[in-house]
Amino acid sequence: MAITLTLLIIGVISTLFYIPVPEELVQKLEWVALALPLALLIWQLIELSRKAAREGEEPAPQTHKPAPRAAAVQQDPRRLQDAAVLQFLARLQEKGRLVDFIMDDMTPYADEQVGAAARIVHQGCQEVFSSFFRIEPLHDGAEEEEITLAQGYDSAAYRLVGRVPEHPPYTGIMLHRGWVTRRINLPQVSGVDLTDGAEYVIAPAEVEVDPSHFDRA
């Protein structure tokens, strides 16, 4: 439906612009050109609200729902990608408390407290980085030094700023050495992770269980 409407709109608009039509038809076509996008918009809104209604009816995520087969889910590349990013984020939080660091309001704290927190984040995240990547400076030389890039240089590896002529060689000052990873060793995303519900947890809520506390009550 949406596609048909879109094609019609394109047809009408291009007719208006490029094909000479009698004066009396122009006004009608203009009306159509306005009405069609409106119809498309309304159609999309109806679709959206229907979809929202369907989701609302769905029961709350059940903890005992049998996990869909990992192999089947893993074929959905979007999901796999989301799960991988989430897993990386989870690791940065678990080891380096990165999400705590970002999500907290740091304005009321003294620099000393911020510094202590930064050390935790730095040490932990560094550990995660070194287990997943082998990160090295892209450029061997020092910053503030002169560099010349010859014909065929990798424009993905060097970002040129300033007054850049059309053709190399380019001579300039190294502002930032850049970073490159020589290895990527991200853990596999587990099949269980790709099931509904579980995929958005970055850090589980932690509960300390001690039966002896409750026996006494």
Add this chain to the structure above:
Amino acid sequence: MSLSKIKYAIGIDLGTTNSALAIASLDSTESARSVNITQVTSRKGIGSSNVLPSCIYLATEQEQKQLPQIPWQQDHSFRIGMFAREHGAEVPERLVTSAKSWLCTPLNDPHQSILPWQSPLAERKVSPIKAQTLYLEYLRHNLEQHLRQEGTELDLSECQITLTVPASFDEVARLLTAEAAQQAGWGEVTLLEEQQAAFYHWLDSNAETWREQVCAGDVILVCDIGGGTADFSLIAVTTKNAQLHLERISVGDHLLLGGDNMDLALAYTLRAELEEHGKALDNAQFLALIHACRQGKEALLADPELRSYPLAVAGRGASLFARSRSTQLLREHIQNIVLDGFLPLCAIDSMPEDKVAGLQEVGLNYTADPVISKHLAQFLVNSGRNIDSNIKAGVESQLCHSHTHNHTAQAPFIFPSAILFNGGIFNADPIRERILALLQGFCPERSLRQLNNETPELAVARGAASYGRTKARGTGIRIKAGTARSYYLGLQSSMPAVPGLKPRLKGVCIVPQGMEEGTEYVLEGREFGLMTGQVAEFRLFSSSARSSDEMGTEVASVAELNETSRLEVTLEADERQRLPVQLLSRITELGTLELWMEHPPSGGRWKIEFNLRVQE
């Protein structure tokens, strides 16, 4: 199994804290390579590392379904490896650790389900043997998977498998380890001492030059300090027919003391300092502090310019800014605690204190004195006292008399001429330098050099694989070793009964120290009259300090020996009768001890079993 069929040599380092796997192809001369181990690395992912933490986490019912699952693990009730270690540290009642140490703990039946130690989860507990079996099974599946990815199917009949055990393991612990490997589907494995494996790795990675790096008369100390254990061995270099020979001449006691103790000591010190300033730490914060101390220790040891290492520990809740505690690990801490606390310079006659409280709590037999230097001194003194007279001639040049204030006639100790470090702790130069200085202090006029070990964490597995390759090929240098201890049967002395006096138990040597693989001895001139159809029990004792005893040597009282286990044999026969039998002991080609009762006239043979039930 014909030798020509062997295509791969596989080395397994089943460690107390970490395990590793290595493989060497038989038709290649390259050094053995380590095999990555796939494992659950976090709550959300599966990754791989060249070591597998020897930890089992017993997952809860719900976690069993939701934690990442290793595809080839059939039983999802537990997770092994990195995630187990990290998460389990905060759930100690569900974490199995140090299973290996329980194999050589006296007064304990390793088949009993006792781990996690003192956990109330009665039904979930596993025995130390079971835990070892699970690690070994895991490693086998991992290797299978790994080879499959390279396009090879693992066929164990084409593999020479070498499993390492500490040199200090007694025959019973060795046997139990071999049993676990069998259970785990590895089939028959050859046992090799870890410290020898580290040395084989050195030989393999210096294949071209090692003959120039050592010479006849050298004694090499293999100084192996792991996370929670320390082991020392001496290897002598001798010549026979103008060829260099290697012989492992001495083995120290198994010390439950290692690098983790240092991190723990640093963390205790920093915690006390924080508490003085009114900053209390909870359990989880303390665990984080231990971890931070390890990082700080490594940073300070790696960079001599660094004065201090600031560290911070997060609070429990989400507010990182409000609840973090910060402190500093100072160079003085490293100096006072790690170097001067664990590895102080000391005299050769400093003996470790063996303080055992009157009633010792049952549990792991942690080493009482944390001063590693004293244990090393004691080891060298004991080695000098104990080495066999035949060997003594070969290493005469390395015998050294102590220079101490009390000039009582002391037996000479052995001063090593070279040292091979093994274990992650020796990545740090100051630790190696301290050990070298300590040894040099024992005998300042002799020279001491260091043999290079590039990968002190992976050397054991890789060395085991190279040893397996040498063994399967039937060429190349082998270290002559044999049993590290001698073994004795406890027999009652025949004497008239006296009221109130128990008949004294004497020991009869049935396995002399240094008994080699593939040899067997009959205990001549001593017959045992055993009733058929009845269980006969014996007590087995061992000694690591009686190298000159031979088969049949009597020790007047078992008091100077260590009780190892009970032996049990049942002579199956059709009719009940008293049979005169002889005892035969054998060290198999695979390096395990077997004891048999034989009745030569009838050709009857009965295997004596080790009975490990806790008694009395």
